[in-house]
Amino acid sequence: MKTYLVGGAIRDKLLGRPVHEQDWVVVGSSPEEMITLGFTPVGKAFPVFLHPKTKEEYALARTERKTGPGYHGFTFHTAKDVTLKDDLARRDLTINALAEDENGQVIDYYGGLNDLKQKRLRHITPAFSEDPVRVLRVARFAARYAELGFTVVPETLALMHQMGLQKELSYLVAERVWAEWEKALNEATPSVFFKVLLQAKILEFIFPSIETWLTETVLEKLDTVATKEKDSTLRFAVFIHHLLPEKTFTADLDHLMKAYKIPNQYYDTALGLHQALPYYLKVDFNDANTILNFYEAIDAHRRLARAMILLKACTLIVDNLKLEHLQKAFQYLHDLKFTIPSGLQGPAIAVHLHLQRLEALQQQFDSHLL
Numbered sequence: 055m056k057t058y059l060v061g062g063a064i065r066d067k068l069l070g071r072p073v074h075e076q077d078w079v080v081v082g083s084s085p086e087e088m089i090t091l092g093f094t095p096v097g098k099a100f101p102v103f104l105h106p107k108t109k110e111e112y113a114l115a116r117t118e119r120k121t122g123p124g125y126h127g128f129t130f131h132t133a134k135d136v137t138l139k140d141d142l143a144r145r146d147l148t149i150n151a152l153a154e155d156e157n158g159q160v161i162d163y164y165g166g167l168n169d170l171k172q173k174r175l176r177h178i179t180p181a182f183s184e185d186p187v188r189v190l191r192v193a194r195f196a197a198r199y200a201e202l203g204f205t206v207v208p209e210t211l212a213l214m215h216q217m218g219l220q221k222e223l224s225y226l227v228a229e230r231v232w233a234e235w236e237k238a239l240n241e242a243t244p245s246v247f248f249k250v251l252l253q254a255k256i257l258e259f260i261f262p263s264i265e266t267w268l269t270e271t272v273l274e275k276l277d278t279v280a281t282k283e284k285d286s287t288l289r290f291a292v293f294i295h296h297l298l299p300e301k302t303f304t305a306d307l308d309h310l311m312k313a314y315k316i317p318n319q320y321y322d323t324a325l326g327l328h329q330a331l332p333y334y335l336k337v338d339f340n341d342a343n344t345i346l347n348f349y350e351a352i353d354a355h356r357r358l359a360r361a362m363i364l365l366k367a368c369t370l371i372v373d374n375l376k377l378e379h380l381q382k383a384f385q386y387l388h389d390l391k392f393t394i395p396s397g398l399q400g401p402a403i404a405v406h407l408h409l410q411r412l413e414a415l416q417q418q419f420d421s422h423l424l
Contacts, residue, residue: 055083057112058138058161059154061145068152068160068170069202078105078112079141079153082134085114101132115141139163146188147195148176173204182213186226189214190234190260193250197241211254218256228315231260235314239286239293245273263309264297272296279370288363291324292370295331303328326352326360327367334368339376342415345383350408358388383424387411 063076080088085101093103093112101114115136138161142151148166155161164178175195182188192214196206217223238247248268251257257265272293279292298306304325311321333348354361361384369377392410394403418424 055087056081056138057156060142060152061150064152064154064160065149065166065170068167069199076110078110079115079138080112081115081136081138081141083114084134085132088112088114116144117141118144143178144181145178146182146185146191148174148178151178173199173202175199175204175206175210177210177213180213182210183217183220183222186217186223187230187234189217189223189251189254189256190226190231193247194234194238194241196250197238197244197246200243200246206250206253211250214254214256218254218259223256223259226260228313232314232316236286239289240284242280243277244280244289244293245277248273263306263313267297267299283366283370287320287323288367288370290320291327291367294324295327295371322360323363323367326364327371330364331368331371334365335372337380339379340419342412342419345380346387346408346412346415348380349384349387349411354384355388355407358384379424383415383418386418386424387415390414 058079058081059076060079061077063073066073080103085095088101088103089095092106094106096102096104096111097113100116103112103114104110105112114132115138116132117136117140118131138153142153142163145151148164148169150166151162151164152166153161160167165176169176175192177188177192192206192210196204235247238244241247248257248261248264251260252268257268261268275296276289276293279289283289283292294307294310307321307324307328310316330348330352333351336344337348338344349355349361352361352364362381365380365384366377390411392407394406398406415424
């Protein structure tokens with residue numbers, strides 16, 4: 055029984071990047087032996103175990119065989135005679151197929167070290183084409199490492215294109231597409247995720263609607279917001295703002311949400327930004343009335359936290375350096391307490407509160423407190 059550190063931990067350590075998690079492969083063991091040693095089984099499709107102390111994942115070395123379409127169409131084989139080389143061969147990219155033994159010696163069967171040096175993303179074998187999720191992973195890794203100069207080699211782009219022509223990408227389900235899209239949104243250069251899919255000529259198979267609207271300008275806007283904001287929900291909202299046509303924005307956003315099972319928080323922020331921006335653009339920072347209209351339009355008196363997010367999103371599109379000024383005004387308005395005169399009902403209450411807020415906010419302006 056031998057244990058090897060594998061995959062991303064080695065890749066990122068060699069690139070001088072932070073290592074957030076470690077994965078291990080165990081060669082020459084069995085499920086029964088792992089359990090005897092105190093490991094906890096957690097894998098369903100194949101044997102994966104949690105270390106009794108570190109809780110890191112240890113997987114038995116395995117091979118896989120394609121038995122059906124899509125990424126579920128595999129059978130896995132684990133046995134004591136499965137070698138480390140066999141296990142690493144089933145991985146997607148050469149830079150992810152590195153291993154390290156107990157002495158810290160890097161084991162490289164497929165040229166991953168040279169590809170790291172040459173800054174290349176390259177598939178290992180033609181078996182890459184058996185799993186459609188891999189095209190999204192390649193695009194995501196390209197988005198992550200583009201700032202270091204990494205590119206996808208032509209042979210891998212060609213294989214990705216062939217997967218599209220052979221309808222393998224039609225087996226991608228919405229949840230997996232969104233999972234990789236969301237991860238790409240968090241990368242340093244998220245536009246590269248889409249650029250790689252365009253290079254491989256497979257964007258139409260995965261994002262047919264997005265392809266209609268995607269332009270170089272939209273991609274530049276996505277990277278620009280990524281330099282200013284780390285929150286992926288805000289990055290998504292700004293991207294969608296620039297991507298979707300104004301006239302059909304809501305209908306198109308609804309379609310994207312359903313097509314890719316986009317979480318509500320992303321949808322709500324994107325739609326909220328679309329609705330808030332026209333009011334934000336009318337704000338005169340020396341005029342209490344326009345600030346109050348903005349405050350009420352985005353329902354800040356009931357949903358202040360959401361309003362603060364939308365306010366920040368607006369400044370990512372039109373930066374006027376007044377974010378703190380508006381945040382302070384919003385917080386002040388939210389903290390106000392008013393008594394509703396008896397007899398007021400319905401719209402009259404809203405009018406009363408508006409006038410009370412306006413008077414209070416104007417006093418803050420007159421006193422130079424805002």
